[in-house]
Amino acid sequence: MQFLLFAISYPLIWMLSRTPMRLLYLLSDVLYFLIYHVFRYRKQVVLENLQLAFPDKTQKERTAISKKFFSHFTDLFVESIKAFSISEKEIRKRYAYKNPELVNLYFKKQRSVALVGAHQANWEWSISLPLVLNNPIYGAYTKLSNPYFEKWVRASREKFGCIGYKTSEMVKGMHERFSGNDQELISY
Numbered sequence: 049m050q051f052l053l054f055a056i057s058y059p060l061i062w063m064l065s066r067t068p069m070r071l072l073y074l075l076s077d078v079l080y081f082l083i084y085h086v087f088r089y090r091k092q093v094v095l096e097n098l099q100l101a102f103p104d105k106t107q108k109e110r111t112a113i114s115k116k117f118f119s120h121f122t123d124l125f126v127e128s129i130k131a132f133s134i135s136e137k138e139i140r141k142r143y144a145y146k147n148p149e150l151v152n153l154y155f156k157k158q159r160s161v162a163l164v165g166a167h168q169a170n171w172e173w174s175i176s177l178p179l180v181l182n183n184p185i186y187g188a189y190t191k192l193s194n195p196y197f198e199k200w201v202r203a204s205r206e207k208f209g210c211i212g213y214k215t216s217e218m219v220k221g222m223h224e225r226f227s228g229n230d231q232e233l234i235s236y
Contacts, residue, residue, distance in 0.1 A: 050194045050195065050196060051101070051196055053194065054194060054197055054200075055196075056195035056206070057197075058111070058196075058200065061129060061132065062132060062133070063136075064126075064129050065129050065130055065132040065133040066113060066133050067130075069127075069130060069138075069142070072126040072127070072130055073123065073126065073128070075125045075126055076119075076122040076123045076125065077119075077122075079122040079125065079126075080118055080119050080121075080122040083118055083121075083122065084114075084115065084118045090216075091109075091114065091118075094114045094117060094118070095110060095111070095114055097115055098110040098114060123170075124170050124172075125138070126181055127170040127172065127173065128170065128172045130176065131170075131172045131204060131205075132200075132204045136176075136179060136208065139173060139175075139176045139179070139208070140176065140179060142173070143169070143173040143174075143176055143196075145177070145180050148180040150222070151181055152181060152182045152183075155182050155183040156182070157211070160225070160226040161183070162222065162226075163177075172209070173202075173212050175205050175206070175208050176212065177186075177206065177207050177208075178208050178209030178210055179208055179209075183210060184209075185209065185210045185211065186210070186211045186212075186213055186218075186221060186225065187205070187210050187211070187212055187213065188212075188213055188214075188215045188217065188218040189202070189205065189212050189213070189214065190214070190215055191214045
């Protein structure tokens, strides 16, 4: 059953990933409309959470925030699909890092560095970190239960040189890396 799901989904996702970004963003706008206005997917939950987070804002302000959230959510969705086929040239154009040379200075001094990022942009595109940093890049990910999707997604996330660790193994891997005993970490 898992292979059947993969065999049906893979060609569709792959073809979508080959679509130019401008068309994917148009698709995102359609998805936003459907999710927010037609299906109202978790709309009430988001509004309730915004009420808790921003009790001083008016209902109109919270509604505007929720619309921006859902628009951003659908953009992230189509960008994540694009990640399967995005080229080095295109990801460099679309995903920029500020001051990577500062991090590279620490690597040059043989210092350990742990980068932690919030989900402010598409974290799937952070797979491009090895293109700007002069050191192996290790990242945590949640292993998928479908082994066919797991292999495909992992290959996509590692295509620019990131080395993936299951979330449950990341702390151990960081400890080994930072203590200088990284032979196992590199050969996983």
